[in-house]
Amino acid sequence: xxxxxxxxxxxxxxxxxxxxxxxxxxxxxxxxxxxxxxxxxxxxxxxxxxxxxxxxxxxxxxxxxxxxxxxxxxxxxxxxxxxxxxxxxxxxxxxxxxxxxxxxxxxxxxxxx
Amino acid sequence: xxxxxxxxxxxxxxxxxxxxxxxxxxxxxxxxxxxxxxxxxxxxxxxxxxxxxxxxxxxxxxxxxxxxxxxxxxxxxxxxxxxxxxxxxxxxxxxxxxxxxxxxxxxxxxxxxxxxxxx
Numbered sequence: 001x002x003x004x005x006x007x008x009x010x011x012x013x014x015x016x017x018x019x020x021x022x023x024x025x026x027x028x029x030x031x032x033x034x035x036x037x038x039x040x041x042x043x044x045x046x047x048x049x050x051x052x053x054x055x056x057x058x059x060x061x062x063x064x065x066x067x068x069x070x071x072x073x074x075x076x077x078x079x080x081x082x083x084x085x086x087x088x089x090x091x092x093x094x095x096x097x098x099x100x101x102x103x104x105x106x107x108x109x110x111x112x113x
Numbered sequence: 114x115x116x117x118x119x120x121x122x123x124x125x126x127x128x129x130x131x132x133x134x135x136x137x138x139x140x141x142x143x144x145x146x147x148x149x150x151x152x153x154x155x156x157x158x159x160x161x162x163x164x165x166x167x168x169x170x171x172x173x174x175x176x177x178x179x180x181x182x183x184x185x186x187x188x189x190x191x192x193x194x195x196x197x198x199x200x201x202x203x204x205x206x207x208x209x210x211x212x213x214x215x216x217x218x219x220x221x222x223x224x225x226x227x228x229x230x231x232x
Contacts, residue, residue, distance in 0.1 A: 041224060050218070104157070
């Protein structure tokens with residue numbers, strides 16, 4: 001089954017404790033991205049990757065890092081989480097430059113206290 | 114820069130009523146894609162429809178219908194005879210197609226409209 005998986009689905013952590021949210025897709029997609037969802041703001045893109053070793057900032061990259069060492073994986077790293085990063089996070093992937101449907105993961109609800 | 118506006122924050126209806134969700138977009142690209150997603154209380158995003166900028170035909174899928182009007186930059190969504198299971202947040206989104214734009218590949222979302230359907 002074609003899918004995007006994220007782990008963990010729920011995470012409560014404390015300020016400053018480094019964490020990684022994993023994202024994996026099994027569709028051999030080139031393009032992957034991370035979004036965060038906040039009330040009244042919809043979803044906003046954090047980072048994206050057009051292929052292995054190619055990543056770039058989205059609209060709200062501050063406080064986040066990503067890497068793309070393999071095509072299927074695109075982890076989101078919070079080196080020093082802060083309460084304003086409490087949010088619902090979605091990973092997404094799309095096939096190629098000509099495919100416009102994005103496949104979303106199930107979401108990761110992160111709370112930073 | 115691209116922008117999507119969903120002016121309705123929340124709409125409450127009684128079951129069997131129709132509900133229309135407004136979506137207005139801005140883009141300088143001539144080729145783009147518009148989307149609607151549903152987010153039920155469980156939190157996942159459910160893809161509903163994709164429409165490209167060259168296809169202005171309205172679409173109907175069961176109780177769902179979409180009205181795309183390029184002249185007013187709108188892509189409105191109507192749920193006919195609403196049901197309690199339609200209670201969710203609905204997002205409209207835009208993706209520009211030109212490879213030269215900085216925003217290529219990005220889905221620009223509206224703020225979302227919460228639909229509450231009561232029995």
